[in-house]
Amino acid sequence: MNRANHNSGNKNEKRASHISGTIVCATRGGEGSEPTIQGAIELAQERELRLTFLYIADLEFMKHTTMGRTGRAGEELRKMGEFIMLTLVERAQQAGVEADFAVRQGHFREELLGYLEETHPAVLVLGTPQKDTGFFDQSRISSLAQEIEEQTGVPVKLV
Amino acid sequence: MEYLYASLLRLPRPVLSVTIVAIMAVVLLVMPAPLTAGEDAPTVEGRLLDPQGEPVSGAHVSVLDNGESIGEAESNPDGSFLIDLEHLPEQSVLVHIRHAHFHDQEWRSTPEAFQALQDDNNLYLSDLTMERRVTIGFWVATLTFVGLLVLIAMERLHNTLSALLGMAVIFLVSYIGAPINPDLFILDFERALQYINFEVFFLVLGMMIVISIVEETGIFQWLSYLAYRISRGRVWLLSIVLMCLTAVASALLDNVTTMLLMTPISLQIALALHMNPMALLLPEVLASNVGGIATLIGTPTNILIGSYAGLSFNDFLINLTPGVLLAQAALIVYAQIVFRKEYRAGSSAISPTLAAKLAENARITRPVVLRKAGVVFVGMLVLFAIGERFHLTPAVTALIGSILLLVWIQPDVDEIMSAVDWTTLLFFIGLFVCVGALEEVGLIGQIAVLLGNLVSERLVLAVALMTYAAAFLSIVVANIPFTAAMLPVMAYLTRTIPGATNNVLFYALSVGAAMGGNGSLIGASANLVTAGIAERAGYPIKYKTFMRYGLPSMVITVTIGLVWLFIRF
Numbered sequence: 001m002n003r004a005n006h007n008s009g010n011k012n013e014k015r016a017s018h019i020s021g022t023i024v025c026a027t028r029g030g031e032g033s034e035p036t037i038q039g040a041i042e043l044a045q046e047r048e049l050r051l052t053f054l055y056i057a058d059l060e061f062m063k064h065t066t067m068g069r070t071g072r073a074g075e076e077l078r079k080m081g082e083f084i085m086l087t088l089v090e091r092a093q094q095a096g097v098e099a100d101f102a103v104r105q106g107h108f109r110e111e112l113l114g115y116l117e118e119t120h121p122a123v124l125v126l127g128t129p130q131k132d133t134g135f136f137d138q139s140r141i142s143s144l145a146q147e148i149e150e151q152t153g154v155p156v157k158l159v
Numbered sequence: 160m161e162y163l164y165a166s167l168l169r170l171p172r173p174v175l176s177v178t179i180v181a182i183m184a185v186v187l188l189v190m191p192a193p194l195t196a197g198e199d200a201p202t203v204e205g206r207l208l209d210p211q212g213e214p215v216s217g218a219h220v221s222v223l224d225n226g227e228s229i230g231e232a233e234s235n236p237d238g239s240f241l242i243d244l245e246h247l248p249e250q251s252v253l254v255h256i257r258h259a260h261f262h263d264q265e266w267r268s269t270p271e272a273f274q275a276l277q278d279d280n281n282l283y284l285s286d287l288t289m290e291r292r293v294t295i296g297f298w299v300a301t302l303t304f305v306g307l308l309v310l311i312a313m314e315r316l317h318n319t320l321s322a323l324l325g326m327a328v329i330f331l332v333s334y335i336g337a338p339i340n341p342d343l344f345i346l347d348f349e350r351a352l353q354y355i356n357f358e359v360f361f362l363v364l365g366m367m368i369v370i371s372i373v374e375e376t377g378i379f380q381w382l383s384y385l386a387y388r389i390s391r392g393r394v395w396l397l398s399i400v401l402m403c404l405t406a407v408a409s410a411l412l413d414n415v416t417t418m419l420l421m422t423p424i425s426l427q428i429a430l431a432l433h434m435n436p437m438a439l440l441l442p443e444v445l446a447s448n449v450g451g452i453a454t455l456i457g458t459p460t461n462i463l464i465g466s467y468a469g470l471s472f473n474d475f476l477i478n479l480t481p482g483v484l485l486a487q488a489a490l491i492v493y494a495q496i497v498f499r500k501e502y503r504a505g506s507s508a509i510s511p512t513l514a515a516k517l518a519e520n521a522r523i524t525r526p527v528v529l530r531k532a533g534v535v536f537v538g539m540l541v542l543f544a545i546g547e548r549f550h551l552t553p554a555v556t557a558l559i560g561s562i563l564l565l566v567w568i569q570p571d572v573d574e575i576m577s578a579v580d581w582t583t584l585l586f587f588i589g590l591f592v593c594v595g596a597l598e599e600v601g602l603i604g605q606i607a608v609l610l611g612n613l614v615s616e617r618l619v620l621a622v623a624l625m626t627y628a629a630a631f632l633s634i635v636v637a638n639i640p641f642t643a644a645m646l647p648v649m650a651y652l653t654r655t656i657p658g659a660t661n662n663v664l665f666y667a668l669s670v671g672a673a674m675g676g677n678g679s680l681i682g683a684s685a686n687l688v689t690a691g692i693a694e695r696a697g698y699p700i701k702y703k704t705f706m707r708y709g710l711p712s713m714v715i716t717v718t719i720g721l722v723w724l725f726i727r728f
Contacts, residue, residue: 029430030697061691072374072578073419073688077695079520080423084696086516087430 023047024121024154026054026112029084036127037088039159044097049122051097053088054115055081057105074105109144116152124148124156200243201276203230203252205284207238209261211604211651214238215289217350218258224248236353238286252276254284259296259337259344260600261289294342296332297600303328304593304602304644311637312681318637319582322589326351329596346599354595355588358466358554364584365557366456369536370416371578372564376529377522379408379420384521387428394432394502398442399491401425405443406450406487410457411540414447414685421447422692427517431509436698438501441705442494444689445712448676449490452669452720453483455543455553459583460642460672465553467646468653468665472543472553478666482723486674486716493712528568535564586639594643603644607651618658622667622724625649629671630717634678634710642672663728670720677713680705 025040027033037053044051057077085101092099104111116124128141145156203222207215220240221231230242252268266287268276276282303325310321329345336343346354382404390397401421408417421443429436451457455465455472464470495502509517523529539560546556565575597603614621625645632641649668653659676683680690680702686709690700 028695028697032699033697058695061687061694072371073692076420076423077692080426080692080696083427083513083516083520084430086513090510090512 022050022052022119022121023123023125024052024054024116024119025088025125026056027088027127028055028081029088032129033127036125036159037091039157040125041092041095041097043123043125043157044092044099045095047122051092051099052119052121053085053092053099053101054112055085055101055103056108056111057081057103058108058111059105060107078103078105109147112144113148113151116148116154120152121154124154126156126158128158199280200245201247201280201282202241202243203254203276203282203284204239204241205254206286207234207240207256207258208286208288209601209604210288210291211607212654213604213647213651215258215261216353218256218261218289221255221257222248223253223255247277248273252282256287256289258289259341260291260294262292264289291601291604294344294600295340296337296343296345297602299332299336299343300329300345300593300596300600301602304597304640307590307593308636308640311640312635314681317582319586319589322586322593322640324589325593326589329592345596350599351592351595354598355591356463356466358552359462359591360554360584360587362456362462362466362552362554362557363459363587364579365554365559365561366413367579367583368561368575369532369539369557369564370412371575372528372568372570373412373532373536374416374420374578375525376532377524378529379404379417380424380521381523383421383424383428384518387431387517392432394434394438395495395499397428397432398439398494398498398502401439402442402446402487402491402494406446406453409447409450409685410453410483411536413456414451414458414683415688417447418444418685418689419692422689423696424521426693426696426698427520430696431513431517433508434504435501436693436696437700437704438498440689440693440698440700441708442490442498444683444685445490445494445677445709446487447685448683449483449486449674449716452673453480456557458669458673459587459639461669462553463639463642463646464665464669468650468662470662470665471547473547474662475669476544478662478727479669482670482720482727485723486719489715489719490712493715497708528570531567532564535560535567538563590640590643594640597644598647603647604651607648610648611652611655614652614656616655616657618656618663619725621652621656621659622663622728623721625652625664625667626671626717626721626724629668630675630678630713633672633675634682634713637681638672638676638683642668645672661728663724666724666728667721670724671717674713674717674720677709677716678706679709682709 023040023044025036027036040051057074059073059077062073081103082101085103089099089101102115104115126141126145128138141158145158148154148156207218207220209215214234214237216234216236216238218234218240219231220234220242221228222242222244223229229246229248230244232240232242234240251270251273254266256264256266264287266284268282272282307321307325310316310324311318316324330348330351332343333345333347383401386397386400386404390400405417405421408421422440425439425443426436429439452461453475455461455470455475461475465475539556542551542556542560543553546553565572610621610624614624629641629645645668649664653662653664676686680686680700686705690705693700
């Protein structure tokens with residue numbers, strides 16, 4: 001496991017009063033996200049915090065094919081995301097963790113930052129890929145984690 | 160002269176008037192009649208063809224008399240020209256023909272032909288074949304099209320932007336470059352408009368409107384869920400039903416929409432069954448690409464082919480659908496074999512919460528709209544089938560159906576229009592111009608001659624070569640531009656190869672180009688949409704993975720399609 005705790009100074013202190021007792025795990029599900037999901041559940045057990053699984057329906061992949069269909073695609077991805085998140089909620093609940101989920105639609109980075117600024121969770125759990133998978137490559141995740149901590153004050157745990 | 164003038168003036172006034180009128184009448188009778196453009200003017204007409212027998216339009220044709228032009232015209236889209244002459248030439252007719260992409264040509268009349276012009280006031284020249292020349296514009300148009308294919312294949316630019324960029328380059332070179340060097344000329348705007356196939360444009364537009372209404376109803380998600388319920392955990396059965404459902408939907412709508420709707424619900428079903436979603440998604444997208452070929456409206460390539468070759472909805476049903484059904488059956492067997500382990504491992508254990516969520520996600524959301532859309536769509540299918548009798552083209556049927564549906568359900572028109580994929584329609588416009596540029600500069604003709612020489616007069620070889628070449632090329636290049644570029648080539652081969660007038664080569668192109676999409680992840684837009692959605696669920700479909708399953712299936716289905724064409728034709 002890789003822990004990333006960047007100190008963002010005054011911003012962290014300013015946000016501290018808003019921090020809720022929730023762990024957010026941003027994931028898309030799937031076999032590759034297994035360590036992230038498991039890590040988030042274990043962290044929630046350890047800290048006895050509520051766990052929220054966050055799915056972001058990002059339609060970036062549509063840009064080279066059919067931009068005109070993004071409305072329908074977004075709706076279908078949102079429903080799919082809800083189902084996937086529900087499977088994770090069930091799993092967390094079976095492990096004795098209180099859990100729920102949230103689904104947002106849009107650009108991954110912007111939506112994630114927006115959600116964190118709205119909810120101010122105690123920790124954000126993000127997965128780091130074992131190998132480059134295109135969308136979630138290692139360098140992008142690391143720089144995103146740093147940006148999140150600097151902008152929202154939410155500590156990021158990279159799994 | 161002065162004496163004559165003085166004598167006239169001495170005449171009595173009435174006599175003078177009569178005399179003047181008489182002199183004028185004599186002058187008018189004696190002098191050659193002034194010729195105006197009309198039925199009395201002598202005319203020269205003829206037709207210009209390129210070396211492949213295709214009409215040459217836009218050529219400047221002039222008739223010279225002692226080096227002076229006495230009439231000129233531009234050749235029409237069918238290559239014909241008709242020149243009204245200012246007067247009959249003195250000794251012979253010299254016709255001068257000029258076109259940016261052909262060598263200048265002169266034709267001088269024989270004494271017999273000149274006599275015919277004098278006798279009949281009209282000279283009809285036999286078809287004149289012009290000799291192509293390779294200009295800088297030829298290379299610019301060729302490289303622009305290659306660049307377009309590369310940009311699409313490499314995903315460096317959106318498909319539509321790639322095609323529009325190609326169009327812009329062609330116009331830029333033609334309008335800005337040609338004044339500097341005339342050999343840079345490719346084609347002008349007016350000529351480019353002639354290459355835009357508005358029948359394709361309006362057929363795709365009409366179908367898009369219908370699809371945008373149908374896709375909101377949830378029918379495909381509901382049918383998929385029904386398949387899940389009926390299969391009762393038997394994944395092999397579920398896979399067969401989903402493949403059939405996808406194939407039928409792709410034949411009636413379009414592949415991208417079908418997979419856009421089927422992939423998310425299939426993923427959820429796979430997760431509910433605790434199986435790898437790839438074992439459902441890959442067979443579905445393979446079935447989608449094959450199923451789309453069954454009808455005229457199933458794939459953009461079929462729409463292009465049908466419109467260009469004048470093939471009707473029924474032509475595709477009779478000549479291709481049985482072959483597609485055979486290929487589909489083989490594909491089902493193939494999927495059952497390669498995914499047998501995944502199908503055995505599936506389990507139907509699912510919590511009540513997840514079952515309820517799955518049912519909720521798969522419900523029909525707009526039942527009234529679905530009923531109305533169903534009625535209109537069935538009506539459209541009937542018109543597609545019988546419209547030929549009333550000279551009703553598929554494009555008109557699609558427009559009528561879509562407009563009636565819009566009026567009947569009265570949706571938010573802005574919402575529906577925003578759901579129409581205008582980018583694809585613009586893509587077609589840019590593509591038609593780019594392909595038109597290739598035709599204009601003669602590249603298509605050269606490819607046609609090359610292929611013609613390669614297959615000689617052997618139709619069987621031509622069909623096999625076209626089918627496999629289209630299939631394997633579709634692995635690396637986008638099949639829509641490829642098909643659009645190959646249509647004039649097919650037309651040439653259809654004319655020149657004995658026995659090919661039954662349009663078998665166009666069906667071979669359809670089979671190859673569309674089934675070839677299964678050869679690689681980038682072979683079809685439906686593949687990319689499926690992979691994109693799967694990746695968003697944490698199940699990325701890699702290029703190699705897709706090819707491992709897709710390429711063998713492509714070879715199997717293309718071969719079956721080819722065998723069917725041999726049987727049918």
